[in-house]
Amino acid sequence: MGKVIWLLAGVLAGIVLTQQLSRTPNGRRVLTAVNGTAGEFVQTFADSYRARLAETGNG
Numbered sequence: 001m002g003k004v005i006w007l008l009a010g011v012l013a014g015i016v017l018t019q020q021l022s023r024t025p026n027g028r029r030v031l032t033a034v035n036g037t038a039g040e041f042v043q044t045f046a047d048s049y050r051a052r053l054a055e056t057g058n059g
Contacts, residue, residue: 021027 018031021031
């Protein structure tokens with residue numbers, strides 16, 4: 001139960017921090033950069049996963 005509370009506290013803190021950052025121009029720039037980097041990572045991961053599936057014949 002304690003781990004769930006810490007998880008929820010972390011999620012809540014992330015939401016509050018994001019809201020605070022999005023109120024300033026510099027904060028919006030930081031969030032845009034983070035979002036772009038995360039998007040690139042997800043796309044690279046997905047492409048690699050699909051390529052591996054094609055190699056093994058499971059996709």
